[in-house]
Amino acid sequence: MIKTAICDDETKTRAYLSALIQAQPYSCEIIEYASADDCLADGCGMDLLFLDIELGRSGSGQDGMALAQKIREQDLAAQPVIIFVTGYDQYVFDAFDVGAFQYLLKPVDEKKFAQVFARAAAQVSARKNAPQKVRTLTLRTGNENKVIPWDSIYYIESSNHKVVLHLKDGEFACYAKIRDLESELQEQFFRIHKGYLVNLSYVCGYSKSEVTLTNEEKLLLSKYKYQDFVKTYLRFLKKGMDL
Structure with missing residues (x-):
């Protein structure tokens, strides 16, 4: 089971991404968030996060990049794989600073999504099954x-x-x-x-x-x-x- 989260302030985008995830040949639990605050407050222990960068400025006003930074600062047993989904390409280098796995541009192509999801799922699986070597x-x-x-x-x-x-x-x-x-x-x-x-x-x-x-x-x-x-x-x- 891959715990998958979607954080986007657009209802239609969340629904579309949820449909794409359900179409993949993997067992997934899907959780949706409309804001960075909701996502941080839940702390669901997600494996995979689809994250919009230009989130609406509600609550604390955090955008997707700030949310990703907050997640990376947390002392988690396993950090989630983060995939940015955005309509803008100027943030691609910032995405590396927070260890983003992939950067998808809207509108999201179904074939590209399936390829990225397969690689992300493989990473999640490998991380869960790998023996923990303590250096x-x-x-x-x-x-x-x-x-x-x-x-x-x-x-x-x-x-x-x-x-x-x-x-x-x-x-x-x-x-x-x-x-x-x-x-x-x-x-x-x-x-x-x-x-x-x-x-x-x-x-x-x-x-x-x-x-x-x-x-x-x-x-x-x-x-x-x-x-x-x-x-x-x-x-x-x-x-x-x-x-």
Whole structure:
């Protein structure tokens, strides 16, 4: 069963997308929302979300892009696959920033929809059935080894001859070199500044001078690292969408 949500302020569009979903050869539970507020308030644990970008400015006034950002900031066991459905094509690059799976233009072509839905369903299925491999970092402190899951680390900060790991449940400091950790963690972390090694999984936004994390912390982004960071981050998002 694929829990599928449609968030669009147009009744006719929701009905049309619902009909297209029902025509696919998959077992789906379909939930409809007319606003970003309704979708966030429900928290139905959706697997797949069809999301309009130009949502009506009711309630908090959030559009689809803001809603997607809010969803990505949530500490969910499994993030939904997001497919934007919109009448405008100028948001395509913004869609990458929130890890969108696909970008469909209205009016939605039935054949294109079926192709995209099949790929999205395959990703949902693979994610549900894949064994969960927990990657860990082992650090020496005193006479003991401390094992820390990668996903518990927001970022690592270099401080004198120590590193400070900023974790979901606090901080941990030990003697280590940040460049050594950068090499070990390069699949999921990026050195945005000489003093910061950031977990790309928790990046929710960036500018040319700073990176914003899902815990609302903002870290300095070196101007010399900016271009490489953007390329690495977009590759990281695309890799996640292709899993």
